[in-house]
Amino acid sequence: MMRCPDFEKLIALEIEGDLGPRAGERLREHLRGCPSCREFVEGITASQSMLKQLRGEAVDDSTMVEVRRRVMERVGKGGPSWLYAWRWKYAYVLAAFGVLAGAVMLLRAPVEAPRRLVSTLLRPPPAPEVTSIEARAKPPAPRVPKRDIELPRIEFPRIEPARIDPPESPNQLVVKLLTDDPEIVIVWLIDQNGDRDGKAN
């Protein structure tokens, strides 16, 4: 069951027409039997009319002029440019011109022209000529005459093969290492059982 404080919230809405019809009907029924709430209606109606007196509040014109002056001063410094404003018109004109130029080219050119045009477009551009001062001033490379070059003859010493002695036992493996000096031969005797014995002669 709603009490008077609950109805006060509804009264605060109803006085400005913000209450729905069903809630409004319930409120009116309550007001018929509640003098306290009727008094409350008078009080809030008076405070609302006091509030609305602010609507008629006069404002000094100089205040408005000052605000406007500051705004227009700032706006004048960086407003939208005519170029920006006309950007779409320029875009349409350029597009129309491009379409017209393309149509004229196609109508005037023979059948082979498109193929030549495409191949021209696909061909890589020629390398640019070097025209810098440094390139012009650079002297040409000297020409060297061709001639036969004789290589020096190198005499290699003759190396006699070293005498290989037969192994001392059938299980022995002999390895001879020849060096640059023919008088030095390294003989490596390896036993099949894993014993090693190196000699230098």
Place this chain on the structure above:
Amino acid sequence: MWKTNPVRELALVMTGETAAGERSSDAELARLLKLAKGGDASAFERIVIRHERPIFLTALRLLDRVEDAQDASQEVFLRLHKHLRRFDETRQFAPWLYRVTVNVCRDIARKRERDVPLGTELPASSTDPGAGLNRDDQRRIVREALKTLAAKERAAIVLRDLEGLPTKEVARILKSSEATVRSQVSSARLKIKRFAGRLQGER
């Protein structure tokens, strides 16, 4: 040259009480917006002149200081100019402008709260509750009462009761639901009533 009655201006520009007047006003505004978007500075100035008073008064009621309200109004119109190119002139202009005003005032109020704490000053001439109050005293009481409201309640009641905007539009401006706006408005009206009644010696 300048209109001095904000109520008449509100009726023509904001509420639509005169349908024919509103239609011609909307058409004229759309034309001015289109010109201003194209870079016409005089068209933009005419838009500023049409809306400077209600925007300033709204800012004044939200901020309660003339200097802050001037700064807020200036900022609102500069933002308008900045976003003008993107604004669709077939859309409703006033709700958009009010939304910017509320946002700018909220930012200024937050900055102000950080710098200076607000206090509630009672009007000097309201000592005798039995005596009738003159219009200036009543306005002063109401301004003090508005200061006691929460920011959202204050914005809701200023837009609904002082600017005369319908609840649906207020909800759109404040990015709230209509039920929330009604609740805020109801609460604000009750608080103003109690504040005024305390000063006037009521129950």
